[in-house]
Every structure is written in C-alpha cells, then in structure tokens.
Amino acid sequence: MGSSEFSWKLADHPKLPKGKHIALIVLDGWGEANPDKYNCIHVAETPTMDSLKLGAPEKWRLVRAHGKAVGLPTEDDMGNSEVGHNALGAGRIYAQGAKLVDLALATGSIYDGEGFNYIKECFSTGTLHLIGLLSDGGVHSRLDQLQLLIKGASERGAKRIRIHALTDGRDVLDGSSVGFVETLEKDLAELRAKGVDAQIASGGGRMYVTMDRYENDWGVVKRGWDAQVLGEAPYKFKSALEAVKKLREIPNTSDQYLPPFVIVDDSGKPVGPIVDGDAVVTINFRADRMTMLAKALEYEDFDKFDRVRVPKIRYAGMLQYDGELLLPKKYLVSPPLIERTSGEYLVHNGVRTFACSETVKFGHVTFFWNGNRSGYFNQELEEYVEVPSDSGITFNVKPKMKALEIAEKARDAILSRKFDQIRVNLPNSDMVGHTGDIEATVVACKAADQAVKMILDAIEQVGGIYVVTADHGNAEDMVKRNKKGTPLLDKEGNIQILTSHTLQPVPVAIGGPGLASGVRFRNDVPTGGLANVAATVMNLHGFVAPDDYETTLIEVVDN
Ligand SMILES: O=C(O)[C@H](O)COP(=O)(O)O
Ligand SMILES: [Mn+2]
Ligand SMILES: [Mn+2]
Structure with missing residues (x-):
C-alpha cells in the first residue's frame, strides 16, 4: 500500500x-x-x-x-x-518469532546483523552468556535454535560460553528437562573437545526463576539474577544433569518450579557469573516472559530489586521484545x-x-x-x-x-x-x-x-x-x-x-x-483462523476491514 x-x-x-x-x-x-x-x-x-x-x-x-x-x-x-x-x-x-529465528539461522543472516556484531566485540576477552528456556516446545524458545547459535557463535570467535538454562515442563512434558540437559551437555562436551570453554552455569524452573511476566512477581526475576549474574543460589552442583535430576526428587516439585542452582568448580566457585566485559543474549524469541529480565539487564535506573552488582555487559535479545519501549535496544533478529x-x-x-x-x-x-x-x-x-x-x-x-x-x-x-x-x-x-x-x-x-x-x-x-x-x-x-x-x-x-x-x-x-x-457465519471460509476474527469484529462495529486483512467470517443475508 x-x-x-x-x-x-x-x-x-x-x-x-x-x-x-x-x-x-x-x-x-x-x-x-x-x-x-x-x-x-x-x-x-x-x-x-x-x-x-x-x-x-x-x-x-x-x-x-x-x-x-x-x-x-x-x-x-x-x-x-x-x-x-x-x-x-x-x-x-x-x-512469528519462531519462524524468523529459524530463517535467520538457516541463512546465516543472524550473524551479519547489528546485534550479533555488537555482542561479538566481547568474544576475544569476555564470556558469552546465553539465558533462556531449555525446551523444544517452540512457544518461547527452541533447543535446536540454541544449539545452532552456540555452534555459530563458537565458529565466530566465542571462546568461553556459559548457558543459564531454565527448565520447562509447561510447553512440554514434565520431566523432559533431563533429556534436554543431556542433549545440550553433549554439544558442550564436543565444543570443549575443540577447545571452546563451554558449560552450563546456572538454572532453575521457568515459573520460579526468571520467567515471570507483566511484573506479577519480581522475586522470580531476582532469583534468576542472583544465580545468573551473582553466581549465588541455594543449590550448588558440579553438573547441570545432576542438578536437574536431584532437584526433581524434592517432593512436589516439577520442571516448571525447580529451585535456582549454580554450577560450581572443584573449589566450589561458580563457573559462570556474569561480569564486566561479558556478552549476554536472552535466547527466547517470545517477549512476555523475557521483558522483565531485559529491563534488569538494560536499564540503568532500575529499582524493582537490588541487583547488588550491575556488570558492564553487551546485551542483546534474540528479538526485540517491546517495539514501543524499544527493549532491548540490541537484538539478533528483527521481530515481526x-x-x-x-x-x-x-x-x-x-x-x-x-x-x-x-x-x-x-x-x-x-x-x-x-x-x-x-x-x-x-x-x-x-x-x-x-x-x-x-x-x-x-x-x-x-x-x-x-x-x-x-x-x-x-x-x-x-x-x-x-x-x-x-x-x-x-x-x-x-x-x-x-x-x-x-x-x-x-x-x-x-x-x-x-x-x-x-x-x-x-x-x-x-x-x-x-x-x-x-x-x-x-x-x-x-x-x-x-x-x-x-x-x-x-x-x-x-x-x-x-x-x-x-x-x-x-x-x-x-x-x-x-x-x-x-448476520451469520459464511460457509465459504472453512479454513478460517484466528486472524479472521478482526475483520469480523470490525464489521460488527459497522466498518469494512482494510483490504489486506484476512477475510471476515460473517455475512449479512436478507430475511
Ligand atoms: O508462558 C506460558 O505460560 C506458556 O509457555 C504458554 O502459555 P500462553 O501462551 O497461554 O501464555
Ligand atoms: Mn493463551
Ligand atoms: Mn498457556
């Protein structure tokens, strides 16, 4: 038009x-x-x-x-x-986001954009942190996209990579977290064999750690911040697989609600707190449950909880999550x-x-x-x-x-x-x-x-x-x-x-x-979908929908 x-x-x-x-x-x-x-x-x-x-x-x-x-x-x-x-x-x-990220990864355009070039600046001296939902549910993120991104970033100079994994059980079966961690660990082990220092650094269940939405409970984001940025959590493990298996044994817990944990080295030191000079990518393409963390990572004057330490990082979202707030400023793939x-x-x-x-x-x-x-x-x-x-x-x-x-x-x-x-x-x-x-x-x-x-x-x-x-x-x-x-x-x-x-x-x-x-439903739109509802509602308000809208579901017959 x-x-x-x-x-x-x-x-x-x-x-x-x-x-x-x-x-x-x-x-x-x-x-x-x-x-x-x-x-x-x-x-x-x-x-x-x-x-x-x-x-x-x-x-x-x-x-x-x-x-x-x-x-x-x-x-x-x-x-x-x-x-x-x-x-x-x-x-x-x-x-939608899932498809746009698929395309950007398949064509490699994700690595040519402003967002990737921005975080890449940290690769020679800093760590690349990837934070997000570990799942193949395809609602907020996808494991295969994370795998490709890790591979692509390591091929483009990332020498130290830390994953902060949020377990799902909400868009996928409860208990599937174990398999996802195993898959990821296998990839990371292969990378380590090639000389890339790549590990899972922290984790927790999505509904208890990080992925709150619409500011319902900042405590959820704080628990994530403490583990991901400060390297502090009530549970410490040597491996993420052990973490997820052990924490699932706590009565009444589930993938969605696993408590936060950090991975520590032999001396008990967390392996991947986020520090000055690091790059951070939130790997979810869906906005609602990443916006609060994006604010904590990006906003200078942030008062929703005490961040204790605010590292000077280069941060990009997988997508830009809010087009009005322009949050975050940098992102790997343009949103729809x-x-x-x-x-x-x-x-x-x-x-x-x-x-x-x-x-x-x-x-x-x-x-x-x-x-x-x-x-x-x-x-x-x-x-x-x-x-x-x-x-x-x-x-x-x-x-x-x-x-x-x-x-x-x-x-x-x-x-x-x-x-x-x-x-x-x-x-x-x-x-x-x-x-x-x-x-x-x-x-x-x-x-x-x-x-x-x-x-x-x-x-x-x-x-x-x-x-x-x-x-x-x-x-x-x-x-x-x-x-x-x-x-x-x-x-x-x-x-x-x-x-x-x-x-x-x-x-x-x-x-x-x-x-x-x-007024009645037409019978010539048999494959109608949710996108047909807007034109329908516009009609009921007394208007004809714009030409490029999906067609209305209703007709008006004389009776
Ligand atoms: O975020 C959630 O709660 C689920 O992953 C998806 O549910 P929703 O799409 O209905 O919000
Ligand atoms: Mn819904
Ligand atoms: Mn839902």
Whole structure:
C-alpha cells in the first residue's frame, strides 16, 4: 500500500450499524476436542458455553489456532497466547518469532546483523552468556535454535560460553528437562573437545526463576539474577544433569518450579557469573516472559530489586521484545513488524475501547493484541484495567483465579455504556491447565463459564453483541496421546499428563440482542483462523476491514 493513499478511515459497512456495545471475550486455552474424561471443558459444568455451541449453528463455528494459521513454522506447532492474540488483534498472519529465528539461522543472516556484531566485540576477552528456556516446545524458545547459535557463535570467535538454562515442563512434558540437559551437555562436551570453554552455569524452573511476566512477581526475576549474574543460589552442583535430576526428587516439585542452582568448580566457585566485559543474549524469541529480565539487564535506573552488582555487559535479545519501549535496544533478529492492528484502526474511527484481564494475562489483551506494543493508542478513547493476580502460588490452588473480578469490571464497563468494545481475557482454563491438575482445571473451566455468563447478561441489558472465542487449546485435552488418540502411559502405567497447549481448533460464537438479524457465519471460509476474527469484529462495529486483512467470517443475508 503506497503511503500517499493510506488512510486510517475505515469504510462504512453497507449493512451493519455503528454504535453497538460489543463484548469480545477471549477464553485462554479453551479448545474443542472429543468429549472424554481428560477433556476438562467437557467434564466441567459449562452451561453458558454449551448453550452457545448448541444454539444457532450459524452463530458458532471453529477456527484454526495453531501452526501456519498463526504464523508458526509448521502444522505441528501448537498455538500460544502471543501468536494467538497477535492474530486476533492484527487480523493478518505474520511470520512469528519462531519462524524468523529459524530463517535467520538457516541463512546465516543472524550473524551479519547489528546485534550479533555488537555482542561479538566481547568474544576475544569476555564470556558469552546465553539465558533462556531449555525446551523444544517452540512457544518461547527452541533447543535446536540454541544449539545452532552456540555452534555459530563458537565458529565466530566465542571462546568461553556459559548457558543459564531454565527448565520447562509447561510447553512440554514434565520431566523432559533431563533429556534436554543431556542433549545440550553433549554439544558442550564436543565444543570443549575443540577447545571452546563451554558449560552450563546456572538454572532453575521457568515459573520460579526468571520467567515471570507483566511484573506479577519480581522475586522470580531476582532469583534468576542472583544465580545468573551473582553466581549465588541455594543449590550448588558440579553438573547441570545432576542438578536437574536431584532437584526433581524434592517432593512436589516439577520442571516448571525447580529451585535456582549454580554450577560450581572443584573449589566450589561458580563457573559462570556474569561480569564486566561479558556478552549476554536472552535466547527466547517470545517477549512476555523475557521483558522483565531485559529491563534488569538494560536499564540503568532500575529499582524493582537490588541487583547488588550491575556488570558492564553487551546485551542483546534474540528479538526485540517491546517495539514501543524499544527493549532491548540490541537484538539478533528483527521481530515481526505488526502494524495497523484492529485496535489502532478502531480507535482512529472513534471506537471507545475497554480492555481487561488479571495481571498474568493483562498484556495478552493489550500488548499482544496491539502487535507487541505497550501503552494506549489514544488515552481519551481507551481504558485498560488490570486486576492484580495472585502471586507466589500455582493456580491449581485457586483455580477460580480472578475470573469473577474481570467479569465484574467488564459488566460495569458495559453497563456504563461508555465503551463500544469491551475486551477481556479469561485465563482460567489455560493457567490451571498448565499445572496438569485435572480436578482443578475442571473448576477453572466452570469459573470461566460463569464469568462469560455475567458478561453476556450485561450485553443483554444494553442490547449489545458478543463475540466469544479463545486463543488456542489447552484444558480440552490434558493427556498425551498417540496418533490414534489413545492416552499414553508411562513406565509405571500412569497416564502422561499434558500440561501444554494443543493443536485443537477453538470456537467463535457471535450473538446478542444487538446482532442484526441476517448476520451469520459464511460457509465459504472453512479454513478460517484466528486472524479472521478482526475483520469480523470490525464489521460488527459497522466498518469494512482494510483490504489486506484476512477475510471476515460473517455475512449479512436478507430475511
Ligand atoms: O508462558 C506460558 O505460560 C506458556 O509457555 C504458554 O502459555 P500462553 O501462551 O497461554 O501464555
Ligand atoms: Mn493463551
Ligand atoms: Mn498457556
């Protein structure tokens, strides 16, 4: 599109009116799957969502939420919140971080960029530290990318490499950390044989060490800082493999929650604290859970915890994590440039927007929704409300989370009639699904359903419209299955709990008293995905979506 012809003004929809109050509800981790006892959405009492599904067939459908439909490298890639909300908000499919890093590594362009050249300056005298999630989940990072980067950096002069590994168990099976550490250790041993001093220096479980998000609990980042930068942790081991195996034996722990550890040499000295003159790369491509560490590494005036020692380093992110804050300043791969999101268009066309979730998902309906951009487009027309999440607990302990509080805020915003779009994320099915606790996940799904009811009741009162959807699957399947769909058992004969997201499609339901009578889902978009939702919502606000948006899911028939 030539810049001279560009305009924020959206054309009027030929048939649909403006001025409707629209509730846009994203159920996090709520997919559609066969009904069985491992489908917590099926097991839970969910009368509201059931009534949408079993109501008018032309007002409920499924859309794709994984793989290429959301810009991921392959159809084997499960969906996730970042790519899901990006697609929902931007209305187009962008090659996402996972794919961009794959490409940059395959072509070697990662080594030609400003970011790599910046950190490379340290290679002759300093250590290269790589911090991030050790996993092949493909949600925040990928082990094969880390392996290639280590190899590539060593071939380009890195003589001393230290890995600070965060164990997963959330996007992959619990217990898989052991295999990932073994794989990495093998690579590092090969490098050592070639004369590169390469070792794992520290580690810990992602949910307890480093990977907090949206500033819910800075203590998590501090625990990581202490181990990675200061070389201090409650547990010290000679090898990472021993660390992970031993720490997993602590009762009630899991890969996600392993305590922080450092690797020490024979004299008990940590092998890899970060010091002046070193280079640091945070290897996650996904933003939300790296932003807090990026701030601690980059900001001079940082007051979220006492850093004790602030090494003078050269730091680059795998990607730039926040396009508005330009954080971090240096990065190895350029992030997808997600511009002209539906939120920005609608605000330019006078649509007043309210967005709300609790802390752990707040950035999903704001930052991710707006193309990884923090802040408002127009403060006069937008209000973003964050309900504080519980911190320091696993959410199976309180599976209702803040669903009710989010619904109350949405209800009040709807009844105030001050907003045209009221957008929420209800986290329960996802956050509790990730704990692998099936009973608690059932409670979580019921709570989310009750929250949906409260919001739909308010929409009923103001004569509005609702759009209910999800960003990817999770709670609808809690067990690892073989290709035929049969649950897999481990060596002891227990089922293998699936804590991760799934490849399942997600529902989209539309309705409400304000929905014009001829509106229904088209049947000529059978492969529709999350990116088709934005044009649909723009239509319901009375506008035609821009030409380059993925097509709308609805049509208006005369009746
Ligand atoms: O970060 C997480 O919690 C998981 O890795 C992915 O979950 P999300 O994509 O739903 O946030
Ligand atoms: Mn999600
Ligand atoms: Mn999730």
